[in-house]
Amino acid sequence: VIASDHAPHSPQEKALPLSEAPFGVVGLETTLGVSWTVLVEGGVLPPSELLAKLSLNPARILGVPGGRLTPGTPADLTVIDPEVEWTVDPESFRSKARNTPFAGRNLKGRVVMSVVSGSITYWKGTYRASSI
Structure with a gap:
């Protein structure tokens, strides 16, 4: 399983002394x-295994009906390039x-x-409230 804690704290919260600042960094992006x-690019996992660790495996562990496409059910999916x-x-x-240890890092895959x-909520940089 690979998951993001995605602990988004405001800049003011993260500016507190270390002993008082909340833990975590942004992870969704x-x-x-x-x-x-x-x-994948580093040769540690094949693409199919990474995608299972990000989707199917967490859904299975949590007992939720996500992580796969099933005919007759609403689609919940992410398309990547x-x-x-x-x-x-x-x-x-x-x-x-805005706190991330990856600022300025060049990455591949988005x-x-x-x-x-079943509704498109994000399309190439634009967030949408309903389907296209």
């Missing part, structure tokens, strides 16, 4: 790219937090579309 770059190269820019994050309950 970087989990796929970091995982693909390090594990494994060839896209990009640089982590915390200022472009949609999350309320989400291009998300579908939740």
